[in-house]
Amino acid sequence: MKLPVKTTINGQTHSHEVEPRLLLVHYIRETVGLTGTHVGCDTSQCGACTILMDGQAVKACTLFAVQADGATITTIEGLAKNGELHPIQMGFWEKHGLQCGFCTPGMIMTACQMLERYPNPTEEQIRHQLEGNLCRCTGYHNIVKAIQWAAEQMAAGKK
Amino acid sequence: MATATVERVLGKSIKRREDPRFITGRGTYVDDVKLPGATYAAFVRSPHAHARIRKIDTTAARTHPGVVAVFTGSDMTGVNSLPCGWDLRKAKNIPGVVQDLAMVPHMPLTADAARHVGDPVAVVIAESHEAAVDAAEKVKVDWEVLKAITSTDRAAAAASPQLHAGAPGNVAFKWEIGDAAATDAAFRNAAVTVKKRIVNQRLVANAMEPRACAARYDEANGELTLWVTSQNPHVHRLLMCAFVLGIPEHKVRVIAPDVGGGFGSKVFLYNEEVVCSWAARALKRPVRWTASRREAYVTDAHGRDHVTDAELALDRDGKMLGLRVKTTANLGAYLSTFAPAIPTFLYGTLLNGVYAIGAIHCQVTGVFSNTTAVDAYRGAGRPEAAYVLERMVEAGARAIGMDTAELRRRNFIPRFSGAFQTLVAVAYDSGDYAGAFDKLLQIFDYRKFRAEQDAARKEGRLLGVGFSAYIEACSIAPSKLVGALGAGAGLYESGKVRVHPTGMVTVYTGSHSHGQGHETTFAQLVADELGIPIEQVEIVHGDTGQIPFGMGTYGSRSASVGGTAILMSLNKIKEKGKKIAAHLMEASPGDIEYANGQFQVRGAPGKAVPFGAVSLTAYVPHNFPEGLEPGLEETSFYDPSNFCFPFGAHACVVEVDRDTGRVTILRYVAVDDVGNVMNPMIVDGMVHGGIAQGVGQALCEGAVYDEASGQLMTGTMMDYALPKADMLPMYETDRTVTPTPVNPLGVKGAGETGTIAATPAVVNAVVDALAPLGIDHIETMPLSAERVWSAIQNAKR
Numbered sequence: 001m002k003l004p005v006k007t008t009i010n011g012q013t014h015s016h017e018v019e020p021r022l023l024l025v026h027y028i029r030e031t032v033g034l035t036g037t038h039v040g041c042d043t044s045q046c047g048a049c050t051i052l053m054d055g056q057a058v059k060a061c062t063l064f065a066v067q068a069d070g071a072t073i074t075t076i077e078g079l080a081k082n083g084e085l086h087p088i089q090m091g092f093w094e095k096h097g098l099q100c101g102f103c104t105p106g107m108i109m110t111a112c113q114m115l116e117r118y119p120n121p122t123e124e125q126i127r128h129q130l131e132g133n134l135c136r137c138t139g140y141h142n143i144v145k146a147i148q149w150a151a152e153q154m155a156a157g158k159k
Numbered sequence: 160m161a162t163a164t165v166e167r168v169l170g171k172s173i174k175r176r177e178d179p180r181f182i183t184g185r186g187t188y189v190d191d192v193k194l195p196g197a198t199y200a201a202f203v204r205s206p207h208a209h210a211r212i213r214k215i216d217t218t219a220a221r222t223h224p225g226v227v228a229v230f231t232g233s234d235m236t237g238v239n240s241l242p243c244g245w246d247l248r249k250a251k252n253i254p255g256v257v258q259d260l261a262m263v264p265h266m267p268l269t270a271d272a273a274r275h276v277g278d279p280v281a282v283v284i285a286e287s288h289e290a291a292v293d294a295a296e297k298v299k300v301d302w303e304v305l306k307a308i309t310s311t312d313r314a315a316a317a318a319s320p321q322l323h324a325g326a327p328g329n330v331a332f333k334w335e336i337g338d339a340a341a342t343d344a345a346f347r348n349a350a351v352t353v354k355k356r357i358v359n360q361r362l363v364a365n366a367m368e369p370r371a372c373a374a375r376y377d378e379a380n381g382e383l384t385l386w387v388t389s390q391n392p393h394v395h396r397l398l399m400c401a402f403v404l405g406i407p408e409h410k411v412r413v414i415a416p417d418v419g420g421g422f423g424s425k426v427f428l429y430n431e432e433v434v435c436s437w438a439a440r441a442l443k444r445p446v447r448w449t450a451s452r453r454e455a456y457v458t459d460a461h462g463r464d465h466v467t468d469a470e471l472a473l474d475r476d477g478k479m480l481g482l483r484v485k486t487t488a489n490l491g492a493y494l495s496t497f498a499p500a501i502p503t504f505l506y507g508t509l510l511n512g513v514y515a516i517g518a519i520h521c522q523v524t525g526v527f528s529n530t531t532a533v534d535a536y537r538g539a540g541r542p543e544a545a546y547v548l549e550r551m552v553e554a555g556a557r558a559i560g561m562d563t564a565e566l567r568r569r570n571f572i573p574r575f576s577g578a579f580q581t582l583v584a585v586a587y588d589s590g591d592y593a594g595a596f597d598k599l600l601q602i603f604d605y606r607k608f609r610a611e612q613d614a615a616r617k618e619g620r621l622l623g624v625g626f627s628a629y630i631e632a633c634s635i636a637p638s639k640l641v642g643a644l645g646a647g648a649g650l651y652e653s654g655k656v657r658v659h660p661t662g663m664v665t666v667y668t669g670s671h672s673h674g675q676g677h678e679t680t681f682a683q684l685v686a687d688e689l690g691i692p693i694e695q696v697e698i699v700h701g702d703t704g705q706i707p708f709g710m711g712t713y714g715s716r717s718a719s720v721g722g723t724a725i726l727m728s729l730n731k732i733k734e735k736g737k738k739i740a741a742h743l744m745e746a747s748p749g750d751i752e753y754a755n756g757q758f759q760v761r762g763a764p765g766k767a768v769p770f771g772a773v774s775l776t777a778y779v780p781h782n783f784p785e786g787l788e789p790g791l792e793e794t795s796f797y798d799p800s801n802f803c804f805p806f807g808a809h810a811c812v813v814e815v816d817r818d819t820g821r822v823t824i825l826r827y828v829a830v831d832d833v834g835n836v837m838n839p840m841i842v843d844g845m846v847h848g849g850i851a852q853g854v855g856q857a858l859c860e861g862a863v864y865d866e867a868s869g870q871l872m873t874g875t876m877m878d879y880a881l882p883k884a885d886m887l888p889m890y891e892t893d894r895t896v897t898p899t900p901v902n903p904l905g906v907k908g909a910g911e912t913g914t915i916a917a918t919p920a921v922v923n924a925v926v927d928a929l930a931p932l933g934i935d936h937i938e939t940m941p942l943s944a945e946r947v948w949s950a951i952q953n954a955k956r
Contacts, residue, residue: 019289021289029190029191033193034184035184035187035188035190035191036183036184036185036186037184038188038367038368038419039190039369039449040367040368040369040419040452041452041875041876042451042452042453042875043452043875043876043877045875045876045877045881046367046452046876048367075184076182076183076184077183077184077185079183080183085182085183089182089183092178092182093174093175093178093179093182094174096174096175096840096841096843096844098178098181098182099420099674099675099676099844099845099848100366100367100368100417100418100419100420100673100674101177101178101180101181101182101186101417101419101674102186102188102366102367102368102419102420103367103419104181104182105184108182123889124885126884127884127885127887128884128885130883130884130885131883131884131885133884134367134876134881134883135367135884136365136366136367136420136422136848136852136881137367137420137674137844137848138844138847138848138851139847139848139849139850139851139852139882139887139890139913140847140851140883140884140887141844141847141887141889141890142844142847143884144884144889
């Protein structure tokens with residue numbers, strides 16, 4: 001049995017018939033073909049699959065694709081606008097917030113919602129908000145710095 | 160014809176050139192590679208730690224919709240055991256070493272028995288991942304469950320179940336190094352001796368990208384292409400072709416594209432890669448497999464797992480007279496690719512540390528157990544050695560009532576350059592151990608801390624500082640030397656420089672980046688050496704179809720060994736360029752020098768030919784030196800003359816909550832000496848990550864097996880505690896710079912220092928914090944809240 005799923009991902013609409021057990025992350029990666037969203041675990045710990053769904057940062061491995069029916073989704077591929085990097089993307093580049101790059105899309109998407117909630121976050125807030133995202137390369141130091149840098153840029157941009 | 164000088168970039172923190180693709184989701188990891196017509200593999204794995212296979216019934220699986228094929232071990236005829244690339248029996252001319260090793264078979268799909276949970280016994284290949292997984296559940300294995308042994312301590316005990324016919328008593332090897340008689344004498348003459356049991360627990364590398372492979376066989380030309388999460392694609396290819404499958408190496412292309420972290424775990428040849436490659440040839444269809452994290456936990460090679468009894472002999476002034484170490488190293492169920500080297504030549508040879516010790520003797524017994532195979536994990540042997548030494552130094556200082564920093568300072572090997580012969584075979588390259596340690600004390604403001612600690616203790620707070628002064632051996636390694644130690648391979652590196660007619664440069668390196676940033680650091684080197692903008696330089700790695708035979712990345716070898724190979728090729732390019740330029744300017748090649756991106760006549764400013772013009776001439780050789788070959792492309796293989804030995808000193812401050820046992824890191828200071836630095840930002844980043852992994856071992860990580868069932872209790876990220884952002888501080892990093900004389904770049908290696916240094920620093924800090932309670936040692940890591948709380952409760956009794 002297959003069920004219909006209609007989504008808007010990075011501004012483009014997609015319609016598919018999928019197995020009900022298909023996870024949203026596999027729908028995004030395999031069915032839609034956007035491989036920037038990664039799978040690092042199977043227990044929703046690592047956060048590499050984090051996307052924005054209707055404005056909320058969610059782990060795409062914790063949802064079935066059919067649960068996203070009608071949703072508007074942003075993945076890492078849709079974050080830069082008109083070829084211009086999002087300040088959080090720039091922050092990760094500027095502050096060396098990544099090494100192997102595998103956790104990076106999830107980190108960046110998590111940071112998107114974090115800075116919406118806390119436009120001027122403390123170090124403690126950043127670290128706490130990253131609770132659901134694992135990185136094995138950076139020791140988090142430069143990820144914290146990257147998000148701080150982005151927060152400053154975004155605040156300056158709003159003035 | 161002067162060209163503008165290009166800004167020098169080597170040694171600067173320039174932003175990484177690989178980042179734009181990663182921050183926009185456009186990296187290409189193995190699971191991102193799309194292959195038309197691909198089939199999907201799912202492995203049937205043993206749910207038991209130890210069980211004989213009576214029968215495997217694949218009937219139901221074969222008829223499952225979408226299934227293409229099901230294979231068991233008996234179907235894979237003509238396929239050999241996965242090789243172990245380090246044969247200790249071949250170790251020669253190393254005084255004191257006992258030659259012994261049980262080379263046990265390790266079949267890609269085991270047909271006789273499963274020896275650890277997760278051991279693969281069959282593979283289902285289907286049109287979709289879902290069909291493969293569903294059908295794999297229908298494979299019926301008739302198991303005769305056997306008793307299992309997982310304990311490092313008891314694996315070799317007489318009563319333990321036996322894993323391999325070829326390894327009586329589960330002993331893989333017995334090995335020793337150092338001078339037993341001299342060490343015994345040192346202990347007889349000692350004023351103080353201390354003895355501790357030190358357990359270095361088993362860890363799982365946990366690269367964020369799970370292992371994956373995709374194999375495609377092209378029947379038209381007989382070529383097999385394997386995309387695989389590998390730190391060393393040529394090593395994968397050689398081992399698979401020459402040892403396991405017996406297929407022509409030149410018809411196999413191994414591609415390790417973007418790889419999401421390795422930390423050692425992606426060095427080795429694994430069952431799944433071999434099975435998928437074999438099946439792709441058998442089925443003439445692409446076959447792909449990506450590990451679930453659960454599979455990763457039971458199949459990725461684990462790290463560490465030592466139980467050690469260590470003794471230190473001191474005189475009254477704190478001078479280290481003797482060190483005696485007896486270690487049992489758990490190798491798991493099979494010998495992984497480099498397993499025997501890790502607890503021997505990368506461990507025992509590092510026990511001299513940064514100290515002038517009177518005598519050393521180390522014995523290691525490698526044992527088999529019903530656990531996942533153990534091999535190199537970041538640091539690989541060196542963290543275990545540093546941990547033993549730095550815990551014993553602390554214990555020794557407490558035993559004679561001396562400040563731990565002072566005891567270290569009294570024992571440091573004095574500053575030297577050229578060679579310091581240790582008591583355990585290796586000779587260090589250059590070092591200023593007291594220099595790094597004193598800089599650490601200065602940054603840390605040690606006296607001030609002790610005053611704060613006294614004040615805190617009066618308030619009942621448990622504050623502690625821990626130091627570690629470490630050394631590590633990297634820039635792995637001189638081929639002749641490792642050959643004499645039993646390695647089946649040479650450990651040189653390749654570097655090819657191709658100058659294009661337009662003056663653009665492509666560099667092909669045998670090193671592999673899985674987070675290290677080679678596309679940036681190597682380009683910095685090339686741009687500076689040639690005096691051209693970095694935009695003209697491209698770095699290619701990870702594809703045996705493009706790069707010359709190379710040994711890959713591990714053991715902090717890329718900059719030192721791989722970088723030097725590139726430098727050698729650049730020098731050849733310049734030499735050839737001088738001949739071409741001399742011809743163009745009607746000068747003698749001996750009068751030409753290369754500077755600022757141009758070949759110029761020495762002493763005749765203005766008489767010069769730019770790099771681009773020489774490049775073009777090399778490919779359009781109308782006006783060309785007689786007898787000189789056209790083209791401008793050079794390949795070099797660099798084999799280092801010695802290891803390089805980075806060193807440094809770290810300090811960690813912790814506070815222990817006496818009610819809960821919870822440890823909080825308040826401060827972390829690192830002073831590392833990795834020789835010359837090509838990109839400080841990247842080196843700092845690696846130090847940060849290394850520290851986090853070292854802290855992880857000290858405080859939260861650990862693979863735990865249930866002894867009765869042999870099940871891996873920490874088999875998901877829910878159960879295996881990886882360090883998170885909120886348990887780590889901002890790290891304060893600094894450096895001293897003692898270039899190595901071993902290679903012309905003066906670089907030593909920076910990939911593993913943090914991991915080696917951090918674990919003892921954190922544990923020493925916790926023990927220091929607990930000292931007022933009379934605690935001077937905790938045998939086993941991680942120092943979880945529960946374990947620390949228990950130690951506090953026991954101390955109260």
